[in-house]
Amino acid sequence: MRVWIGLCVLGTTLLGAVPAQAQEAEALRKELEDMRKQFEAMKDGYEKAINKLSERIQAIESRPQPSPNVAVPSPAPAAPAPPAQPAVSQAAPGGAPSLLDLAKPREPFSLYQQRGSGQLLFDMGVTGDFVGNLTQNNVQKATGGTFAGLENLFFPREIELSLFGQIDPYARAEVRFEAGEENRGDITVSLAEANLSLMTLPFGTQAKLGLMRNRFGLTNPIHEHDLPFIDRPNVLVRFFGEDGLVESGAEFTWVPPLPFFLELLAGVFNGNNEVAFGSDSLKYPLVTGRARTFFDFEEWGALQLGASVASGYTADRLRNTIVGTDAKYKYKPDGWQHALLTLAGEALYEIRNVNVTGPDANGDGVPDDPASPHTLHRFGAWAYGELQPFRFGPLSLWSLGFRYDWTEYPQNPGHEWAVSPYLSFMPSEFLRFRLGYKHTARSNRDGINLNGGSARDVDELLLQATFILGAHPAHPF
Amino acid sequence: MRWFVFLALASVAGLGAAARTAAAADKVRVVATTTDLKALTEAVGGDLVEVDALARGNQNPHDLEVRPSLMVKVRRADLLVMNGLELDQWAEVVIQGANNPKVVPGAPGRVDASQGILVLEVPTTRVDRSMGDIHPVGNPHYTLDPGMAPAVTANILEGLARVAPASRPTFEANRKAFLGRLEEALTRWTATMAPVKGARVVVDHNLWIYFLTRFGLLQANSIEERPGIPPTPGHLTKLIAIMKEEHIKVILSAPWSDQKLAERVAQDTGAKVVPMASGVGALKGADTYVDMVDYNVKAVAQALRQ
Numbered sequence: 001m002r003v004w005i006g007l008c009v010l011g012t013t014l015l016g017a018v019p020a021q022a023q024e025a026e027a028l029r030k031e032l033e034d035m036r037k038q039f040e041a042m043k044d045g046y047e048k049a050i051n052k053l054s055e056r057i058q059a060i061e062s063r064p065q066p067s068p069n070v071a072v073p074s075p076a077p078a079a080p081a082p083p084a085q086p087a088v089s090q091a092a093p094g095g096a097p098s099l100l101d102l103a104k105p106r107e108p109f110s111l112y113q114q115r116g117s118g119q120l121l122f123d124m125g126v127t128g129d130f131v132g133n134l135t136q137n138n139v140q141k142a143t144g145g146t147f148a149g150l151e152n153l154f155f156p157r158e159i160e161l162s163l164f165g166q167i168d169p170y171a172r173a174e175v176r177f178e179a180g181e182e183n184r185g186d187i188t189v190s191l192a193e194a195n196l197s198l199m200t201l202p203f204g205t206q207a208k209l210g211l212m213r214n215r216f217g218l219t220n221p222i223h224e225h226d227l228p229f230i231d232r233p234n235v236l237v238r239f240f241g242e243d244g245l246v247e248s249g250a251e252f253t254w255v256p257p258l259p260f261f262l263e264l265l266a267g268v269f270n271g272n273n274e275v276a277f278g279s280d281s282l283k284y285p286l287v288t289g290r291a292r293t294f295f296d297f298e299e300w301g302a303l304q305l306g307a308s309v310a311s312g313y314t315a316d317r318l319r320n321t322i323v324g325t326d327a328k329y330k331y332k333p334d335g336w337q338h339a340l341l342t343l344a345g346e347a348l349y350e351i352r353n354v355n356v357t358g359p360d361a362n363g364d365g366v367p368d369d370p371a372s373p374h375t376l377h378r379f380g381a382w383a384y385g386e387l388q389p390f391r392f393g394p395l396s397l398w399s400l401g402f403r404y405d406w407t408e409y410p411q412n413p414g415h416e417w418a419v420s421p422y423l424s425f426m427p428s429e430f431l432r433f434r435l436g437y438k439h440t441a442r443s444n445r446d447g448i449n450l451n452g453g454s455a456r457d458v459d460e461l462l463l464q465a466t467f468i469l470g471a472h473p474a475h476p477f
Numbered sequence: 478m479r480w481f482v483f484l485a486l487a488s489v490a491g492l493g494a495a496a497r498t499a500a501a502a503d504k505v506r507v508v509a510t511t512t513d514l515k516a517l518t519e520a521v522g523g524d525l526v527e528v529d530a531l532a533r534g535n536q537n538p539h540d541l542e543v544r545p546s547l548m549v550k551v552r553r554a555d556l557l558v559m560n561g562l563e564l565d566q567w568a569e570v571v572i573q574g575a576n577n578p579k580v581v582p583g584a585p586g587r588v589d590a591s592q593g594i595l596v597l598e599v600p601t602t603r604v605d606r607s608m609g610d611i612h613p614v615g616n617p618h619y620t621l622d623p624g625m626a627p628a629v630t631a632n633i634l635e636g637l638a639r640v641a642p643a644s645r646p647t648f649e650a651n652r653k654a655f656l657g658r659l660e661e662a663l664t665r666w667t668a669t670m671a672p673v674k675g676a677r678v679v680v681d682h683n684l685w686i687y688f689l690t691r692f693g694l695l696q697a698n699s700i701e702e703r704p705g706i707p708p709t710p711g712h713l714t715k716l717i718a719i720m721k722e723e724h725i726k727v728i729l730s731a732p733w734s735d736q737k738l739a740e741r742v743a744q745d746t747g748a749k750v751v752p753m754a755s756g757v758g759a760l761k762g763a764d765t766y767v768d769m770v771d772y773n774v775k776a777v778a779q780a781l782r783q
Contacts, residue, residue, distance in 0.1 A: 169583035172573075200578035204552065255552050255576040261545035263574070296546035304545065332542065335535055335733050339542075392735035394707065428706055429540070430606060474567035476543045476574060 122165030123471035129158040129225035132463040144455020146231045146438060155181040158224040160192065170200045204255045214245040215265055215290055216308045218326040218346050226475060228386060230436050230464045234418055235348050235380030235407035239322060241274040245310065247286060261294040271312040275410060276322060278315030286312030301331035304477055318353035338388050345383035350410055352376045380407025399424045414444040434464040505641050508554040510565040511538050512757040513620035514590055516766040518558055520655040521633045525644050531568065534758030537733040543570045551575035555640045558633055561591035562617035588636035594619050594628045597686050609703025622687035623770045626659055662767050666774045673781040678727045679720060681734040684755060688773065697725050700742060713742065720746040727780045731755035751780045
């Protein structure tokens with residue numbers, strides 16, 4: 001009986017459920033149909049839109065419409081134009097002339113193309129700097145030429161691969177590898193610079209960390225191929241060595257918000273320089289400082305003044321301090337591409353503590369008197385002028401320069417002076433040739449006369465060829 | 478007494494200067510790399526902005542000397558408007574020396590005005606510097622075409638609104654009003670140029686392609702054989718022959734180009750050198766953006782009608 005009742009209840013329930021399921025299925029079917037219709041409508045809409053856009057692209061590519069009042073929407077997603085704007089057309093201008101005509105004299109360019117793609121995430125460039133020199137035999141014997149050990153040779157002085165760009169929104173980096181002939185027949189490759197600059201520090205400050213050419217004076221931060229003359233000024237070579245002051249550490253700059261330019265710099269470095277600083281330890285650091293200001297006289301030119309200091313320890317852990325002052329003036333008439341006249345100069349003063357040892361009369365290898373501290377005061381300076389008097393035409397590619405050097409030797413007695421006139425020829429911004437003559441006169445040789453040679457009076461004929469391949473950032477003033 | 482008068486005058490002057498400084502402090506400080514962009518930014522920003530330009534109108538904007546005085550301007554800027562397309566790459570060195578985090582690459586205070594424009598003369602084959610100092614991403618002189626103003630001002634508007642969001646409605650109203658005035662002027666310029674449409678001209682530097690294309694003129698050739706490199710005698714001989722053969726009577730010349738050379742070519746061909754305003758303020762009478770285009774349109778139309 002119970003089973004019978006159960007079956008009746010189940011049957012009734014099922015009979016009631018059939019119409020409900022049928023209704024639901026019908027509703028779903030209808031919904032599906034509506035969705036299908038909506039989808040078809042959307043598809044039609046998109047197809048029409050795509051066709052319309054394709055037609056417009058074809059029209060633009062084949063022949064721009066002559067009417068200037070055809071509004072073309074900006075394709076930049078980053079620059080949404082307000083919808084209610086006057087119908088000044090942005091592109092697709094022109095009229096009767098065909099694009100073939102327009103493009104004809106300008107191959108390999110074409111009109112109305114999208115921008116280049118596949119750009120690198122950083123810039124890279126190669127510079128090549130070759131130098132040749134001819135001098136007397138006795139100078140070569142004494143290795144007393146401007147390029148010591150490379151006299152009467154044409155050689156690659158600096159082939160540089162530079163990579164630079166933004167690391168992220170906060171910092172940029174630059175890395176430079178250099179190759180060059182440092183000794184006769186011996187080409188070496190080295191890491192010249194590798195540093196990062198933090199660009200978004202507060203209160204107008206920036207920090208640069210890594211291996212870098214120190215911002216000391218006018219020419220030390222400049223690479224060989226960018227120097228305004230063939231060789232580094234004598235005082236820089238004497239006081240800091242052939243490579244100049246290149247250190248690992250950190251530099252901090254502050255540009256205060258003033259109505260005129262003032263840049264203050266402070267740096268801390270290991271102190272690893274072949275001549276001036278040799279502690280190579282942060283326990284005996286090299287500290288640097290620089291102040292730079294600038295006066296813009298508009299059509300009358302511009303003047304930059306700077307003062308620098310570098311104070312550290314020699315390899316003997318004795319204090320060495322070098323202070324410098326520099327000035328640069330450029331006169332660039334209004335509308336000129338290059339400076340008509342450039343005048344610049346730099347003076348360095350060194351206060352160097354040394355241990356002076358007495359003679360070894362008995363020859364036992366031990367000085368007769370113990371080492372006694374002594375302070376050396378050394379001075380050196382250079383000044384140069386360059387004239388590029390023609391604004392246009394073939395002669396505008398030529399410039400004439402003259403540099404005067406005078407410097408004492410940092411550790412040995414004596415001094416040297418030099419004059420070096422030179423002629424530059426720049427067929428383009430990326431290619432330059434220089435021909436120069438340099439006469440150097442020394443009160444005595446720095447140290448000894450090597451190999452029995454003499455280099456008191458040196459006459460040199462210098463040749464330089466420089467090229468730039470790829471990216472090269474603009475040079476500061 | 479004299480001291481008292483002097484002190485009083487100095488105080489008044491000091492107060493005046495302080496008031497001016499306070500007023501300027503309320504404004505958005507913008508630096509534009511060119512005078513064209515300065516003018517367009519002023520048109521959008523109106524009284525709410527204080528705009529300075531790095532290059533002067535009569536300077537060649539390709540290769541500006543990076544003076545520290547430019548860094549002073551950028552040091553205080555809230556917004557930097559750049560031309561882009563590698564015309565003003567020198568500005569990156571200015572930015573690096575300005576120590577202003579608001580305008581470094583990727584910062585909100587930076588506007589690339591070329592975003593979204595249809596760039597002309599994009600190289601389609603491999604390019605290198607044997608072709609001269611070419612622009613590998615296309616011709617960057619788009620501001621000389623007034624038809625580009627909607628896109629350029631839209632970019633500027635977005636930049637201004639990023640640093641001063643509350644003023645967006647004012648910037649939008651200013652822009653709309655400016656584009657309205659420009660639209661009227663464009664109708665006038667188009668009518669002025671209609672009779673000379675299709676005429677062929679020679680240029681000294683490849684600066685005018687956007688302007689010429691806008692008004693339906695043809696650039697037949699260039700005095701510069703390759704950008705940034707002085708022309709060879711052979712090229713000049715060929716150019717003179719083409720100009721004579723095709724009866725080209727107009728040479729468009731920018732203020733920073735070699736006018737004497739253009740005059741020499743003109744003498745040999747019977748053509749006329751037309752000094753053009755290569756930017757706002759480049760020539761007398763081209764002191765605003767509309768004036769600049771007006772000046773160029775009138776100069777070209779008049780020369781071609783003669």
